[in-house]
Amino acid sequence: MGKTPSLNLLKGSKTMKDTVRYVELKEGEGNHEHEPLSSGSRFFHEPGFNIYILTKIGVNSTIHIDAARDFCIQMVAKYPCFSKVVVKDKESGSMNWVRTHVNIDDHLIIPEIDQNMESGDKFVEDYVSNLTVSCIDNSKPLWDIHILNARTSDAEATCIYRAHHSLGDGLSFMNMLLSLSRKASDPEALTTLAANKKAHHHTTKAASFMSFCMVLWNTFVAFMLFVFTTMFLKDTQTPMKASPGVEDRRRRIVTRSVSFADIKLVKNAMNATVNDVIVGIVQAGFNRYLKGRYEEINSPVPENILLRAMMSYNLRASVNVDAATKNTNEDETWGYKVGYILLPFNVKNRSDPLDYVREAKAIMERRKASFEPFATRFFAKTLVPKLFGIKIAGKLNRKVYYNTTFGFSNMPGPKEELCFLQQKVTYLAPSIYGIPSGLMIHIISYVDKVTFVLSAEEETIPDPQKLCDDLEISLHHIKCSVLDKPCAEK
Template identity: 30%
Template sequence: MAGPGTFSDEPLTPSGRLFLQPQTNVVIHCIVRGKNPFDIDSVKSAVKSSLMVQHPRFCSLLVRDKNGFEHWRRTQLDIDQHVIVINNRLDKSGNFLDESQGFSRVEEEEDDDEAAVNQYVADLSVSSPLSTDKPLWELHILMAHKCTVFRIHHALGDGISLLSMLMASCRRADDADALPRLAPEKTPEFKGGKGRDWFWLFIVIWGFLKMVWFTLMFVTEFGIRSLFVSDRKTVIIGGDGVELWPRKLATARFLLEDMKAVKKAIPKTTINDVLFGVVSSGLSRYLDHRTPNALQEGLRMTGVAMVNLRAQPGLQDLSKLVMGNSEARLGNKFGVILLPVYYHKGGNNPLEYLKRAKTMIDRKKHSLEAYFSYRIGDLVMSMLGPKYASLLNYRLLCNTTFTISNLIGPLEEITIAGNPVSSIKVNTSSLPQAITMHMLSYAGRAEMQILVAKDIIPDPEFLAKCFEDALLEMKEAAIGTYKA
């Protein structure tokens, strides 16, 4: 460890302190599956030379001073402490198999292989917090499954900044010298014209009035939902203490081409609109299966969604990110919005779910709900401290049904430590909700990790299929509208 005075301690950001509280102690998991077994030496070499370990937070211990305030303190990084190699194969329950049980049959079953990794990560999400005796990240290499699991504490950064940091260690499969592309470049459009200034002035004023109205409405709802009002009880809702319950993890798979085909059915629809329509339809399907004819039509289930507040959401100039002078600096800069979905019995037009989702999300886009949620959290942290900020955040999660996020991943296939990557998935450690969903796109596909409390939702694989079937049904309906 560096001696006293070698480095000055850096205080944690308000968001960093929030994510270290017992009730909101969140770890981000990124599952990277290779097409070939990973070479340990190559992985360690890639980590040692990466921009990630050059960033002070990845080389710092969490310490507390005599007043209980948290600080980052630089230390000498020992890669061997952070790279954990698992040589044994796992079964579908996440238990280690003996060589005498024979691996050849299991290796041929891709679904069993993924189920084993999912259960390993699900167990980590409840029972294995990161040790404060070393910087708050780990890399688990599951040799028999050709898979690595990055575990990074949320206090180090949010999904956008950490994904950018990870991608800095990767290269495109079709160009070994090129960094991955995370989002297509867009050329800003200029609207307006001579003689039409009055029209654009009207649009600006009308947009401002809508922004004020929707912001007041949604921020008020956000406060009430955080303090008093809870979703009605259903078979999929969690609550106080559920974050400690055992977990299961399943994966829903989508093709981006299918999602794009659906969004063409309704003008100005986005992939996020489609995703939320799929979630709304899928949850209704699942509830029909679990509690047929037992729920009231239009029953509300509230989701908590993360919104990136950075000006540039794509892969940034990573040297600037590491030095801390980029707008996309490493850390947590996201707001929260509430996204309600409503139960509807089967037989509805699948595109109705999309229309409702788009209408609701469009209203959210016209508001400053995400920005205000971020500022309110900072204000509570500054005035009342992390204990009360954590309590407010915890109550919001207890009063809602699920958490959801969507990240844009690499557009093309990539390599890490020279190994071509077949899939990338993300999730977080458990929350008091019974369902958390995190989707990440990669090379034309999108995979959504569904982490559930298994005593509440014992069949997450069926829930994943409900989402997959919902998208396919929407696609068929969308194609029907084209032909009509």
């Protein structure tokens, strides 16, 4: 079996536990090209919150170096943030973005691969796992691309795109990737996102004074729960809840794809949304997984478990990829523009699998009838930093992750097959590492599939493929219940 490259072969990387060093701004070097980091970006340079976005992209043929290099050149030319480094002022401690020269070869990593290896899937998984305990040197722009021309069960080659979260949020990077790619069916046409429309925000119209009061009440309750969580309110200690220091430990990033048609079938039958169905699947999957973990220690599952997700919520006016392509003002489409929702997951055992979806629908409807993501963003990114400074704000922000069980994100993907690096894309799998949580679940749609991407810390979730199995089985049971037919165990 081929040997997985060790960390010292990941050129330009450091371990996550290394002291983060920055280019220092010396006396007389100040100029108009220095741009202060936003409060959202600044959080990701605080201790214990050194988070990277890592996206696996599978393609159906060998990736050529020239195609990868051309992509990097276009990306740097079109998006200035990829040619900036973080510069720290020695006296004030403030941080700024400063333009610098980009040597593409410093960011394009193509390891030698033994084509006779026993398992390409294990090689790619181990390679990514090694990346999750490394970081990029701050003396250069904080991104790189790894090309793995190794055949796996779902791709002929894999591109791993990695960037520091301070550069932007997940939708920023998705728009960037799509704006530099094309439809597989039409090399001249841009692809479109599954939700290629105005983003749905929590702006429920109040039809009456009472409904308006209900929106305010829901917002107040959600806001206070968020504040309490930054201070003392903790989830139940279950096998899925990580211990302190989780952000520095190795992770496994695994994926499982299911049929989008099956999810739509449940959605239409229950008059719900795709997101309602996905949350219901996760609730049911967690129920199965926790029962298995407690059986291992011969213990019953505790009653009344408090299990919540820190859910990221897009606050942009549009999620249309064309906006990123045609709009010359980068500030309109780029950056870290998300709010937070503390989403409770009911993992009690249910005799009817559809109850998981019904409960998810009720929970999501309450969230929609509030301004929770706007309120939590204002508290975390504006109010606390101004009152107490970025250091205290960073600690409180990190504590929300420590006091909840996992992170959750649901992102629309392309509706049509994508051509990336001159090859047809077989799957997209965005994820993150460095997060102070034992588990992060990203869900992304791509053509006719929905992919669950799990970023699992090895001590907290030692068997992430088992959790993937439980999620897939849960969808199968929910679908059978909708069709009112016997459900054989998958």
